[in-house]
Amino acid sequence: MICVTVELWMWLSKELSGDFEALSEMRSKRKEEIEEGKTVQQLLDQLARRYSPVARDVFDLQEKRVYPHVVVNYNDRVISPHIVHDQVVRGGDKITILPMYMGG
Amino acid sequence: MDIGGYLGKMLRVDLSSGKTFVEELNESFVETWVGGVGFGARYLYDEVPAGVEWSDPKNRLIWTSGPLAGSGVSGAGTFNVTSKGPMTNLAGASQANGFFGAYLKFSGYDGIIFQGKASDWVYLWVKDGRAEIRDARHLVGTDIWEMEDRLRKDLGVKEKEVSVYGIGPAGENGVLYSAIVGDRGHLAAHNGLGAVMGSKKLKAVVVYRGQRAFEIKDPNRLKEKNEAMFEHAKTFGPFYQWGTGGGFSALYGIGCLPVKNCTTNIFPEHERMNGQYMRTHFEVRPMPCYMCRVAHVKEVTVTEGPYKGFVGEEPEYEQLAAWGPQIGNTDLGAVVMLTREVDRLGMDCNESSWTIGWVMECCDKGVLSKKDLDGLDLKWGNVEEVRSLLNKIAQREGIGDLLSQGVMRASQKIGGEAAQWAVYTQKGASPRSHDHRGGRWAELFDTCVTNTSTLESTWAGVHTQLVDLPTVSDPFSHEEMSTTNAKFNGIRQFDDCLGTCRIASTHPKLQLECLNAVTGWNLSLEDAFTIGRRVINQLRVFNFRHGLTKDMERPSKRYGSVPVDGPAAGKNIMEKWDWMLENYYTLMGWDPKTGKPLPDTLTKLGLQDLIKDL
Numbered sequence: 001m002i003c004v005t006v007e008l009w010m011w012l013s014k015e016l017s018g019d020f021e022a023l024s025e026m027r028s029k030r031k032e033e034i035e036e037g038k039t040v041q042q043l044l045d046q047l048a049r050r051y052s053p054v055a056r057d058v059f060d061l062q063e064k065r066v067y068p069h070v071v072v073n074y075n076d077r078v079i080s081p082h083i084v085h086d087q088v089v090r091g092g093d094k095i096t097i098l099p100m101y102m103g104g
Numbered sequence: 105m106d107i108g109g110y111l112g113k114m115l116r117v118d119l120s121s122g123k124t125f126v127e128e129l130n131e132s133f134v135e136t137w138v139g140g141v142g143f144g145a146r147y148l149y150d151e152v153p154a155g156v157e158w159s160d161p162k163n164r165l166i167w168t169s170g171p172l173a174g175s176g177v178s179g180a181g182t183f184n185v186t187s188k189g190p191m192t193n194l195a196g197a198s199q200a201n202g203f204f205g206a207y208l209k210f211s212g213y214d215g216i217i218f219q220g221k222a223s224d225w226v227y228l229w230v231k232d233g234r235a236e237i238r239d240a241r242h243l244v245g246t247d248i249w250e251m252e253d254r255l256r257k258d259l260g261v262k263e264k265e266v267s268v269y270g271i272g273p274a275g276e277n278g279v280l281y282s283a284i285v286g287d288r289g290h291l292a293a294h295n296g297l298g299a300v301m302g303s304k305k306l307k308a309v310v311v312y313r314g315q316r317a318f319e320i321k322d323p324n325r326l327k328e329k330n331e332a333m334f335e336h337a338k339t340f341g342p343f344y345q346w347g348t349g350g351g352f353s354a355l356y357g358i359g360c361l362p363v364k365n366c367t368t369n370i371f372p373e374h375e376r377m378n379g380q381y382m383r384t385h386f387e388v389r390p391m392p393c394y395m396c397r398v399a400h401v402k403e404v405t406v407t408e409g410p411y412k413g414f415v416g417e418e419p420e421y422e423q424l425a426a427w428g429p430q431i432g433n434t435d436l437g438a439v440v441m442l443t444r445e446v447d448r449l450g451m452d453c454n455e456s457s458w459t460i461g462w463v464m465e466c467c468d469k470g471v472l473s474k475k476d477l478d479g480l481d482l483k484w485g486n487v488e489e490v491r492s493l494l495n496k497i498a499q500r501e502g503i504g505d506l507l508s509q510g511v512m513r514a515s516q517k518i519g520g521e522a523a524q525w526a527v528y529t530q531k532g533a534s535p536r537s538h539d540h541r542g543g544r545w546a547e548l549f550d551t552c553v554t555n556t557s558t559l560e561s562t563w564a565g566v567h568t569q570l571v572d573l574p575t576v577s578d579p580f581s582h583e584e585m586s587t588t589n590a591k592f593n594g595i596r597q598f599d600d601c602l603g604t605c606r607i608a609s610t611h612p613k614l615q616l617e618c619l620n621a622v623t624g625w626n627l628s629l630e631d632a633f634t635i636g637r638r639v640i641n642q643l644r645v646f647n648f649r650h651g652l653t654k655d656m657e658r659p660s661k662r663y664g665s666v667p668v669d670g671p672a673a674g675k676n677i678m679e680k681w682d683w684m685l686e687n688y689y690t691l692m693g694w695d696p697k698t699g700k701p702l703p704d705t706l707t708k709l710g711l712q713d714l715i716k717d718l
Contacts, residue, residue, distance in 0.1 A: 009357055011380075024375055025384075026353060068567070068575045069341075071358055071543065078358050078543045078671045080578030098358060101341060101351030 001033045002091035006047065008058070009098045015053045040074065040095060041065070041085040058097050071098040105131050108321035109171030109622040110139075115213045115235055117228060119304050120161060120220030124235045129214060135625075136710065138601035138635055139170035141197045141556070143215055144186025145642040148195060149714075151219070154649045158190040158296070159278075159303040161221035167208070167309070168215035170603025172615075174206030174394070175320060175622050177330050178337070179608025181206045181267075181287075181394030184600055189295030189557060190280045191455070191510055191533035194647040196295025197556040197600065201401070202287025203267040204311060205603045206394045211314040222305040227255070227270070231312040240307040247448040248272045248285045255310055270308030271298045272450025274498040278302055279508040281455035281533075285447055288391065289401075289417035293452040295533060295557035321624035329617040333609060337398050340610040342379065347400045348421035348607070349379025355421075358579075359542025359672035363429040364484055365461035366527060366539050366662055369670025373434040377424060382436060388418065398608040404440060411437030416444035425537035426457030431464060432484025445491050449498040456497070458534040459511040460490055462526045471522045478502040510534065512660070527663045530656045533557040535663065542672040543579040546589055548664070549677075549684060553589075553657045553699075555643035561593035571595055571612050571629060580675050586684040590691035594636030601635065638709040641701045644694075645714045654699045657685060 007029045013022035020028035034043050044066065048059040055061050058070055065085065066072060072084040073096040079087070089095070105112040116125040137146050144166040156162045166186045173180045183205035189196025208216070212233035227240040243251050252268045259266065269286030275298035282298030283291040286308075292298075320326055337343070342350025355361050356374040363371045375381060382388070386407050392399035402418040419427070419439050427433060427442040446453050460482070466472040467482045474481055478496065480489045480503075496504030506514050511534055515526035528534045529552045536559065540548030546562045554560040568575055568588060576588050595612055602609075602619060609615045616632055619625065627635075644652075658664070664678045686696040693705030703715045 009353060026375060026378075026380065068569060071354075073357065073671055076671055077673070078579065080580070082577050096357065099342070099351070099354045101354040 002036050002089070003031050003033050004043065004089050004091070004093045004095060006030050006032050006043070007094065007096045008054075009096065010057050012053045012057065016051060019051065034089065038089060039085060040072065040087045040089055043089055043095065069100045071100050072096070073098065105129065105134065106624075107131060107134055108319040108624050109175060110134060111209055111212055111214050111316060111318055113213050115216045115230065117216060117218050117235065117237065118220045119218060119222040119226065119237070119306060122222070122237050124237065136638070138598070139214065140168050140184040140199070140601040140603055141186060141597060142601040142635065142639050143168040144184055144197055145195070145639050145646070147217060148186050148188065149642055149646045151217075152188055152646075156188065158188045158193055158300055161304065162219070163188050163300060163303075165218040165297070165300050165304065165306070166215065167218075169205040169208045169213075170601055171623055172619060173603030174209045174318075175618070176326065176395060177604055177609070177618050178334050178398055179393050179396035179605035180603055181396070182603050182605050183208060185284055185292040185297045187297055187300045188650065189297055190299050191295045192531040192557045194531060194557070194650055194652055195555055195643045196297055197643070198292040198294040198297055198558065199600055200269065200284065200286065200290045200292040201393045201605045202290040203264070203313075203394045204269055204287060207267040207311045207313050209318060210316050211311045212316040216309070218304060218306060221303065225305050225307050227308040227310060228306065229310050232314040232316060243307050244276065245273060248450050249288075249448055251308055252286065252288070255308060259310065261312075264313065266310050266312050268308055268310050271301050272448060272498065274450045274508075275299055275302035276307070277498065277500045277508070279451060279497060279500065280510050280513075281452040283450055283452050285450050287393075289447050290393075291447065291452070293454070296452075298450055320622050322621040326618055326621035329614050329621060333611055333614040333618065334397050336611040336614060337608055343400050343607050343610075344398055346379035346383055347402065347418060349382060349419065349424050352378035352421060352424055355425075355538065355542075357671065358544070359667060359670040360538045360540065360544045361429050362425055362461070362527075362537055362539040364432050365430065365458070365465045365525065366541065366665070366667075367465060369539065369542065369667050369672065371429045374429075377428045377434070377436050377439065379421070379424070382418065386436075386440075391417070393605060396605065396608055400607050406437035406440050409435050409437040411435070411441050414441050414444075416440045417447065419443040422537040423453050426453045427487075427490075430457045430461045430537060431487070431490060433487050434485065435487065438487040442487060442490060442494070445494055449494060451494070451498065454537050455510050455534045456494060457537060458527045459497075459507050459514060460493060462511050462515060462522075463493070463507065465525050466518070466522050469522075471518070471520070476503065524661045526660055528660045529663065530658045530660065531557065531652075539667070540663075541665065541667050541675065541677065542670070545579055545585045545677050546576070548659060549586060549688070550589055552659055553685070553688065555640060555647050559596070560640065561589050561596060563592070563596070568592055580672075582677070582680040582684050583687070586688045587691060590688050593640060593692065594633040596636065597639040598632045598636035601639065634709065638711060641706060641709055641711055642714070644701055645706070645711070645717060648700055649717055654685070654697075657699065
């Protein structure tokens, strides 16, 4: 098993309190263990199965992909959803989930 | 005219002769151009030939409502202003919300065309079909708020009895990025339309909440679809709960906050400056636009920091970015203060901030000194000195005269290495207050190829599924981004024909259903795209007649540079710029070598009469 950091900027700190560390109302963080060789897609699938807010707001369990209104950063870099899904995670990686935002 | 949603009349105001005229709209024109920017684009083309410059009395300033304005659709108080604008010296079109779009129709008109130039300052008064050009000399020098207060007092009317839009000192003094401002903080801000208004010596326009009515063909269907649209808007992004500032931190997360004139993308203070922080820490009161249930517009009282007690309009996202990270400021209260200041003076916050941020970088790097800046100390984050500089710009006093021309012209004048640091497009205007080099390449490209000086085609590649297009999978793909922009192009310009606020009308198909209910039409989504593309091509042919070239559809060196840090570090949009342009032009039906619309494209859009002009 390896350990990665998952940080959600999804205003889920209250809903996920106890399981995620609340960095602020917006940001919550968790160290997650996952089998070696798994991808970001499998990591998010694992989290969505365990936490219903993640299934509701981040990862579509039926379609097996992130929702269109979500952006995923891998080690603090924006990467595309396709690459996100295929990316094999390594110990110490950081995955950040952000809301996609239109307008401004 | 048997179409719901229209009064069927345009008011023409000849400021040179002091006379007003009423012109009838015909059905064919209305069906072709719909309203808003559609009407504006065609009138501008027909009445402003090549060789007429933005400040020429022959230029037109066209204010247009739309068929949904005043219909009861949520947030339908929007109007559009079209003209040849000074920043690009090409077409400009900009929308403002509030009440004006609805009240103009209740006063008897679908739009107003201003032409000529008054011999001295005037304002236009419109009520129930009557229009009078009145003396405005007593209003000269007033800021936007003073102007609104004075006019309401002079006319003996209560706050919501009239809608007032006008220009502040910046517009009077010919600052090139002056805005048209009204209804307590709403702006038609892009491409210096306030400067055009000032060049005509037109200080303000007052329209009453009059008694004129228009037909709504299917009120029950409208009610049903409007309700569905409201339900969609409530859950669409953060707007309903947190306003446009609700996306501030998310934009930081993808490298899209402009920080210190795009010299970095690191801004850890973002969580103390976003919409959520403001609405949970400041005192907030709703200030909804005409019949708007989404009501994202608020007034705030600052509750902490040096500006505690300051009251102002709640900054929108662009103002948060413009007066926060872009100028190195980390105090949210100061953002409220500077937002009020720039609105009060009547200037576009985007161009103002890109200009001042560039000055600050020049100071930081020793190119400009306090002596060059009339004694002002423009260190990053020095907000009181920014306030002073804004006032100098509005008065075109000292260094403010150079900076009143915008950042492209100012940086070219200073020259040297500093000329490479300014953020603008080669057409002459600055982008909105994003760092588009992050995960917003779609908007960077759109800002450069636009025909109005502001965003024309995209929702940043987001939510394309709402119009049955695939979602963007890679925000840094040159191929995917330029293709998506071309395919998406049209629906936003169609939207800008209607007289509604985009934040309240977030679902294009439901919005179209509302339009059909009001007008009695049966337009499809494809029809809506076609109308929008007609507007784009109409504006584009206007621009080619007025000097547009392919070379102008590029970012400045800094705007197109590679981010040095943050989530988009190393991403280079420019490595395939020419390929993107040619791909986009081809998909738009334009000549890939020149960007000019091809005859076949114009013919398919019913614009064959323009072919001879290219």
